[in-house]
Amino acid sequence: MSNAPIPVPSAPKAIPAPAQPGPEEVAFDIRDFSLWYGARQALHEVTIRIPAKKVTAIIGPSGCGKSTFLRALNRMHELTPGTRLSGSLRLFGDDLYGQGIEPSVVRRRVGMVFQKSNPFPTLSIGENVLVGLRLNGVRDREVLRRRLEESLRLAALWDEVKDVLDKPGISLSGGQQQRLCIARALAVQPEVLLMDEPCSALDPLATAKIEELIQTLRENYTVVIVTHNMQQAARSSDRTAFFYLGNLVEFGDTSKIFTNPGNPQTEAYVSGRFG
């Protein structure tokens, strides 16, 4: 990457070259964000701006707060009783923890895929994908049919399941189930997709499919992915944030974090010396 010729135009800054992206749009603007479970502080004054329509990887050793951080992005951490937080967390300018903001409204904008695939066992493949829309009041059959196909195509699952949509969601293989969960999350058209170690229970082939899928998602979605797998972070993300002991240690371009980290702790972690 660093050896590639860099096409920097010498033209004045005022007229940006077409190839050069404009100012980057920020999805999450997070400032001094701290979070406690009871008396234990899990996140320490995290300040980070997560870019829109990019894949951001969150890495760090177990217990570093990366999952807590991810769950705070759509307020899923509130399912754990006794949490407290300070600081601000905005998504495209909107305060997600503002007064009178319902968690369900936040979660409709910020979808989530979990470590273990969890299709609803009583629902068919099709029903699994559409359950979010149906329960949020969408009745139009045409809309539902269209969204079903779109979501399954986006999740690279359509060709495999289009003839068995009535079969139970749990009849699929592990990797297919996880892609079904991605389709289910995409069906409600969130702005952001959070992924909490989505491949940790999958074999290499299924993992490769999900990583491929993440690449196509970034065209339209902001993706934040927590991963234990350093290669995965290096392969599939644009930005990487390294967390350690509840602190954001370093955040930057993935290529820089993995080849030339600015912090010795980051270097020790990405080179596999601890974690």
Next chain:
Amino acid sequence: MTGLLFACAAAVMAPLFLVLYFLLKEGASSIDWNFLTKLPKPTGESGGGMANAIVGTLTLLGMAAVMGVPVGIMGGIYLAEYGSDRGNSWIRFAADVLNGVPSIVWGMVVYLMLVVPFKTFSAYAGGVALGLMMIPLVMRTTEEVLVLVPQSYREAALALGISRWKVIVVIVLRTALKGVVTGVLIALARVAGETAPLLFTALGNNFWNRNLAEPISALPLQIFSYAISPYDDWHRQAWAGALVLMGMILGLNIIVRILSNWRNNG
């Protein structure tokens, strides 16, 4: 040693076969079309039956279910999904104590609550007595099966922006539905044979009940009054009634059995 353990395990089966043996031996010969479709007749007259008691038991069970099932299920949902640990442990304790309240006490309490003020025994009072007994039973089994639903399903549904009560009704309750239905059926089977709570409430009736605000017959009541009578033909009918009641309860348990096998097969 294994032989001793087997003997103890078999000892559980023996009483069931004894019960069935005596019921069939004494009661089967008296069950005919008249028994199932006719009203009781005075002793000495042939062709009398227990149709009103069979219908009465079904009516009382229906009324008990209308009262006990919604309250029990919603209470179970509260225990499993809401509530603080401290408050819930008190509610659980209360429910467990209620499960142990002798059934005649239920009858006496409902007698004071509904029979004395309205100055009449009634089907309503009987239904309420059985319904009150069902609530803690249904509540505890509902709670137990809801707690078994993995947290990951709740998280997945909540992450779709679905409101909490819809998650509970559509995802959690549906996932646990067979277990909840099983709990309801077990509770019904349990109260179906209750006699004591009905003695002071439904009272019994030798004719059809045409008004739920009046006394109603029930199989256990009819069995009781026939069994303590001095007449042989009524004794035979009591055995037949017991056989029908046992058959209903056995039927409920078989349905439970089929349901839980379904659940195990996914």
